[in-house]
Amino acid sequence: MAVRVGINGFGRIGRLTLRAILKHHPEGIDVVAINDLTDVKTNAHLFQVGLDLWAVRRAKSVRRKTNLSSTGKKIAVFAERDPAVIPWDRVGADIVIESLASSPTRPKPSPIANTASRRS
16 A cells, blocks of 8 residues: 655655655655645646656646646645645645745744855
8 A cells, every 4th residue: 555645845845755756656655735835837837847857757737726637646736834724634645745945833043053154
């Protein structure tokens, strides 16, 4: 039985995650949901461009405004700022991959971490 995965954030890291899953574990891992604030059509385009650049060719299409289809499997798409309100269990996700650059629950870096260091 395949592990069912959700991806929170579909920027560079989220797209690379999906690409790796499709390339290396097409039968063992099913991506069932993606949460990203960008619209589905743009995400599908960015994913396809990345597929062309990485030569991992998969069919993609946009279905309605809430699903992305890759290799014939539907992936539910959400656009929620707070991933806690997404019904991950209802879409069947066993694991949710956090691929956001920033998160409201992740601690902010200290001001010292944001300062640039100078090389001598």
